[in-house]
Structure formats: C-alpha cells, structure tokens
Amino acid sequence: MSNYTFVFLEIFSQEGGIQAYVKDVLKAYLSLIKNSNHPSKTDIFLLRDAPDCNNPLTSNLINYHYLKTLPLWKGRLKLAINLLTHLIQKRPQRVFCGHINLAPLVQFFCQPLGIPYTVLTYGKEVWKTLPKAQQTALKNADSIWTISRYSRDCLCQANNINLNKVEIVPCIVDGDQFTPEEKPTELIEKYQLQDTKVLMTVARLWSGDIYKGVDVTIRALPKILQFFPNVKYVVIGRGDDRPRLEQLTKDLGISDRVVFAGFVATEDLIDHYRMADAYIMPSQEGFGIVYLEAMACGVPVLSGDADGSADPLQDGKLGWRVPHRDPEAVAQGCIEILQGDDKRCQGQWLRQQTIAQFSPEALSQKLASLI
Template sequence: MTNLNVDSDNLLNQNRSITNNRQHHKYKHLHIWFPNIFEFKGGIQVYSAFLLEALQSLYPNTEYDVFLKHDTRCLSNVSLINGIRFHFAGKWHIKLRTLAFATQIFKSGVWQTPNLIITSHLNFTVVAYLLKRLKGIPYWTVAHGVDAWNITNPTLKNALYHADRILAVSNYTRDRLLKEQNLDPSKISLLPNTFDPSRFKIDGKPLHLLERYKLKAEQPIILTVTRLARSDGYKGYDKILQALPEIKRQLPDVHYILVGKGDDRLRIEQLIVQLNLQDCVTLAGFVADSELGDHYNICDVFAMPSRGEGFGIVYLEALACGKPTLGGNQDGAIDALCHGELGALVDPQDVGAIAQTLIQILQGTYPNPLMYQREVLRQKVIDTFGFVRFQHTLADVMKNSPIGSQK
C-alpha cells in the first residue's frame, strides 16, 4: 500500500538524495523513445513528458536523443528542451510511419550506441531487443495498462522478456504482467503516474461553466473525464448513466457532465435517450487543457468506475482539486486511490453499488471523512504522487539498476 505519511522535511531530504545521485551515477548518453508528447495529451503522453523532465533534472549533463513517432515538431518551453535533440517521425504518412520510425531508431542506435534506451511504449521494445543483440545496449520500457494486457505476439513477448527493466505504473499493472507473462519479478519496478498540481487547484464552481451548461451552483454534479472511444468502454461512464435514474430518484437535481470525445459518442447518446436522461446529462466533448481544472472544480464528485485502467491520472487531478473521487476496485484505480484511503472503490460492474456510493458521497455521508477535507486531500495526493516523489522513485530505480558498461 502506498505510504501517505510524507511531510515537507522528507521531501527536502528526497531532493538532497536526488542531487547526490547526479554526482554518483553518470548516464552519458540516453536514447528516449516515445509515441509522442507534444501534439496529443493522453495518459502515456503525459507520463512520457514527466519521465523526460525527471530524467533531465536527475542527469542535466547527459546527452539526450528523444525519438517521437507521431509528433511533427516541438511545442514546449525552453527549459525542457535544453540539452535534448528531438527527432520526429510524424510527418511520414501513417501507413509508413511505423517502418520509418523503426528504421530511424535502429539506425541511430547502431550509429550512436547510447548507454541506455528507455521507451514508454512496449511495442518499441522489439527494435530495442535487436539493438541489444547487435550492440549490447540495455533497454527499459514502461508498462501502462491496456498496452500490456494479453500480449500474445511471440516477438513482442520475447522483447519484453529480455528488457533490462520494466517500469510499471501500478501494482495492478505489475501483477497482471507477472500473471500473464514469463517475466523475472526483480526486473519490474514501480514508477506510478504523477501530475502537475499547479494546474489543478481548489476553487469554487466556475461561473462561466455554470452558465455554459445552464446549471446552478447548488446542484449536485458528477464528472467524468475520459476518451469516448469504443476501445475504452472499460472506463465505466456507461455504468454511471445506468446508475443515474436511481441517483436522480433521491437527488432530483443531479447532473452528470461527461468530458471527452471519440467514436463511442453515438452509443452514449442513444443510451441517454433510452434511459430518458436528456435533461440531466451534458456531453461536453473535447475540453482544452486550459479549462480542465475548471471542469474538476465544477463537480461535487469525480467518478470513473473503470475495470481495466492501468492507473488513471485523472484521479490525481480531481483529488488535487479537493474533489471526492470514485473508482473501480478491480484495476489501477486501487493504486491511484491508495486502496480506498483517498477515495471510494466500488465494483465497476455493480450499477446499484455505483448509484448508492455516489448518493452517499453527494449527501456527505460516505464513511471516509478525508474525502470531505479538501485541503488535506489535496496535500495527501501531492505528497504521494507529486513530481518530487516521482523523481525520487526514478532516481532510486536508476541508482540500483546496472546499465552495462559506460561509454
């Protein structure tokens, strides 16, 4: 279970430890392979950007070559890109992009022979394995969630098996990988997701959003932020819709805001009509990053009863805004909500349990007083999953993981 008892002095000591690590562990040249970090902001992309920032902070004198499969250009501040060479494959047509990217990273690996390759997507390990066989270059990879489930491709399984380290974002991800794949448990390290607390702060319900969605401040509001993709149906937003008639029976003014876009929207629209929920559901569609914090603040509870989430950064963002949060009890939400210490965990398939738990939370009777202590809740999630903790955990992993001979 994640330790929540982290105070400011401990964090200062962690920073000193990180500074000392810089002096004792030299990574002269790293290759970093990401799907993308600039032109799309999904969970893997956000994690990748934080990973790069943490690496650069830990090892500021290291030479970095960062290869991005889908990005076409750099969209970032100068402080992040100092000392980093970016290589973009996104200008290739999508049908040719995988081959072009694989060729690029393979040729660069052969030519430059970096000390270590780190990739934030398991699929890229196939090329990394070839480079390890050819040049002896060690490689690490990150296991997030659905990308790591039910892997049957023999080539990918072999590449994953020979990875020098696998960074799992949650205990759930780690345990499922070990159950499904023939992996050495000692090679898997936990590096949970992190977030930027400066972007997600406690505030009142934004008036401009209340006006936009034609809502009143006193209305109980449930929020979900996710992609509305058919492949992401495990997120559980349809279960919330199914629970709404019962919630509405006890809380007639309840309103559900579902943020996100994708190819599952038509099914959701049909479900809303079928359940006669047109007056109490808003499909907000895509929301820009600049308005995401306001959307967390408009709600009274954030809910995503998923059943296949690797971790779920959205839980951390909601908690940082001091919001009571509900997740599923069968996936990475267990880690994000610290086994129920930071939020409510329910059976994601049990519509009745989802309804009753949300009613309890909205009525202020859920038996976890921390969920209603906004400032304490925010500080707990920062202490447990903030960037300082992320950076410190990464430093420990890198310090204790041999990477082969230095150049």
C-alpha cells in the same frame, strides 16, 4: 549523468494518457540532468512526431530526432536506420523503449551491441498475452517500468515475466496547477448547473472504450435522483459512442439530468473539475491520472475496484472503489459521497494525501533511484 537514449512512438502530436505520462517522466528526467554535475546530452527518437510539433520540453541537453514520414512504413524504416546508426556510433549506456510495439526493434539492435534496455509500459496494451517477439523483448530487457501494481501483475501473469524485473513508476499530478477553488460561475451558467449537485466524468467516448463506465453511471442516476433530485451528471469527452449514451439517457427519462460537454482543452479542465461535487469513473484503468487531478482539486472520487486505480485511491483510503459494471454499487457510492459525511469527502485532506505521494518531486526521486 550517464549517456542515455529514449525511443517513443509519439509524445507531442496527440493528447492522451500515455502521452501525458511520458511528458511527466521526461520533465522529471530533465530536472535530474539539469541538476547533474556532469550532464550528458540525451537523444530522444520520436517515430510519429514532426519537427513542427508543439514540444514544451525543448532543451539544449536533449537532442530530439523527429521521424514522422508518410507512408508509415518509411517512418519505421527511417527510425530503424537512424537508431542503429546512433547506437553504433554513440554506444549509450542504456536505451529506454517507450512502447511495447517498439520493444522488438530495440532488443534486436541492443542485444548484439551489449547495450541494456528498459521497456516502459502503461496499461491495457500489455495486460494480455503478447506476440512472441514482444514477450521475448520483455524477457530480455534489463528492466521494465509500469505505472501501477495492477498493470505489473497483469503484465507478469499474462506473459510469464518475473515480478522482480518490474519497477513501478507511477503517474503524477502537478499540485501547483490542480488546486481547489470556488465553483466557476461562468461554467455553472454555461452548463445550467445552478443549485445542483454535480457528478463528473472526463473520458473518451469511443465505442472501444465502454469500460470507462459512463453508461454505468447513467444507469445509476435514477436511484441517485431518488435521494438527490437536484443532481446533474456532466460528461466531458468526445467519440463515436456519444449517440448511444445520449439515447440511453432518453430511454431512462433522464436526458435533462445529463450534460454532454464535448471536448474540453487540457488547460480548461481544471476549472471543470472545480465545478464538480464528485468525480465518478467506474472503470478499468491502468492507473487513472484523472483521479489524481480531481483529488488535487479537492473533489471526492469513485473508481472501479479491480484495476490500477487502487494506487491513486490508495486502496480505498482516498475514495470509493466499487464493481465497475454495477449501477447499484455506483449509485450507492455516489449517494454516500453527496451526503458528505465520510472523511474521503474532505477536500483539503484529500489533496494533501494525493500530493504527498504523487507529485513531480516524488517522481523525480523515483527516477533518481532507478537511473
């Protein structure tokens, strides 16, 4: 394997979609270098992670540079000095830049040294026209990776980037972890879901993330209840938008049909998926790992119809895609899922189709073809 360097904002000190994606990419990369006949040591620079962070990916093949320093400007200065010194001394064959905010710095150092670099992008952070320095860093990159066709198209259109420069490196799901099982009795009792059909969403409840569509699903409930009076909607997540959403359920007279479960730790999420009859998130996602997780557990899904969810849902082959701010369309989709007559409701088939395309093995094969 070649001598590579990675630069990230943070991976291990916070949980989120970007962090989960980066961990999966690094796991796949680590499996490649472990199986290489001549593995080289890889250096990974982490601006906001500290040495005492919970890092499950430690390896004697990776040298982590933890650079978290307060105040923040000191951390950025520390990154710049350490990275430049490393590039001059080690001359890696390629630098992988893990966030658009770091791309101008990586370009500034790599270009004069003749070191090619790749920029990893995720979702909405690159969907709009970027500042000139970030645009220039993208245009001068040797390649760009992103997670879905939608993110690629938004990125290229907004920033005048050549489509051929962008590679799709999708999100994945661990099919050994996310598996179908019977509904967990303990959780059914905890949330009082006996004899109910369960709709579920896992999302941040931040006022800046209204696009996740929890409010739309709540507005769809009165119509759904006309057909399935025993429906309950479980919302997993925390954030400052929860009071507004709770008030909305009261205004609609359905507060007894919505369960705000709050924060659920990652290791407990799998059992929560298993208690759902449908995973509902009419959103605007860069990809939507949660759809993969639900489908790997055999749970039918509904998403928005104008975003990166087209990839995990395989253009509607595996799930319902509806206008993301339309309660009527969401209600109709939920009713069809709960009726259960569609092939997309067959849990085992849904799981097989998902794992075939979005497994860790598929990601390793993709990385092998790129690096």
